[in-house]
Amino acid sequence: MLIHCSLTATHGSVCSMKMSISKRGACCSVVGCSLRPGTNLLSQIKVYRFPKENVQRDAWIAAVKRDGWIPTSNSRICSSHFISGKPSDDPLSPDYAPTLLPHNQKQPQSQTNRLVRYQRSVRRESAAQTQEIMDVCLQEYQSQSHRDISVGTDLCMTEIDHLQRENAALKYRVETLEKQLQALLSEKAELGLLDLKNDKIIVTQYKDPFKRVPLSAS
Incomplete structure (x- = not known):
């Protein structure tokens, strides 16, 4: 002032x-x-x-x-x-x-054209950077998806292995029970309590259960 x-x-x-x-x-x-x-x-x-x-x-x-x-x-x-x-x-x-x-x-129009070209190049560069960022994000997403699938596959294989071991244990248990049953049947057959040929159980009544003396012996 x-x-x-x-x-x-x-x-x-x-x-x-x-x-x-x-x-x-x-x-x-x-x-x-x-x-x-x-x-x-x-x-x-x-x-x-x-x-x-x-x-x-x-x-x-x-x-x-x-x-x-x-x-x-x-x-x-x-x-x-x-x-x-x-x-x-x-x-x-x-x-x-x-x-x-x-x-x-230089004419003003020529200078204006320079500005237009510059702005166009800035837009192209911005678009390229945006595309690059999108590509990186896509790669990270695909990589994460692959890791998730790998983890899921590992979990499935672990479960399958566990089931296979459990199945083997059950088979062994069944075989053991079958052997025990066969031994028990053979024992009963030897005692005359079982007819293995006709697959029938022989019921015998005893006068003296403790001495196993049949009623037919009297």
């Missing part, structure tokens, strides 16, 4: 003050450009500080082409010198440094 004040004393101590107030933003550093941001919110002109990063800062200084000039903390470049209206931090972007300059002979 600039305030200009003049004080004039006349006879009778009459004082008059003239004040003029002007509010203006920083002026663009490009030679021949007098644009600056407006004082109202509707202004489309914006100004940008020179980058702190040395490589991009040097690119801006080279684009301005002012011999021996070094920008200060107050130096700005307005949005009219960038194709998209604002700078980009991407070195591959045409707006990495200002290009719409009086000494630049």
